[in-house]
Amino acid sequence: DVKVTQSSRYLVKRTGEKVFLECVQDMDHENMFWYRQDPGLGLRLIYFSYDVKMKEKGDIPEGYSVSREKKERFSLILESASTNQTSMYLCASSFARGYNSPLHFGNGTRLTVT
């Protein structure tokens, strides 16, 4: 069974802090993704990566960056946290590019920025 692990379930940070959200998958998946989920807006793609050291912007990359130094690990960085980044953050991985490759999610990090 695929396991995607996010380092924290709950985080509380202050405005202006640099925040790191870590994600690790154990199934040798090529692709990794970061989403945020907000009520009424659904899941929105922040960044994704199809390979080590590769990254691509999703729909809402502003205020975020990512790092993928190893295949199994994909980090999301909030350079200077703001209150509008309070959200549920979900990491996901999938086997490979191409159709019918479903996403497998971590259990999420609920971030509150005060």
Added chain:
Amino acid sequence: RKEVEQDPGPFNVPEGATVAFNCTYSNSASQSFFWYRQDCRKEPKLLMSVYSSGNEDGRFTAQLNRASQYISLLIRDSKLSDSATYLCVVNMGNTDKLIFGTGTRLQVFP
């Protein structure tokens, strides 16, 4: 028009009922279709992929209608444990980028 649209519900049904959800998508070139289930404050989990010919997994049946650009999920003999939000997921056109609907909430009552 949104790329993927779902009726947000909630659908309130008694145990044992049959319930169906539809999801419409805007891009006729889409090729990948999935249903996910999400429990309150938990991550989405894959329920089933949707294939062109339709597919069934126990009490769950998924259908694809390409002509009208929608997919459907039918749940028979609803259980209390089916209470959740059901997310429709479609790839965007000729890309493998997946777009999520905002979900349909199902509440099964005794």
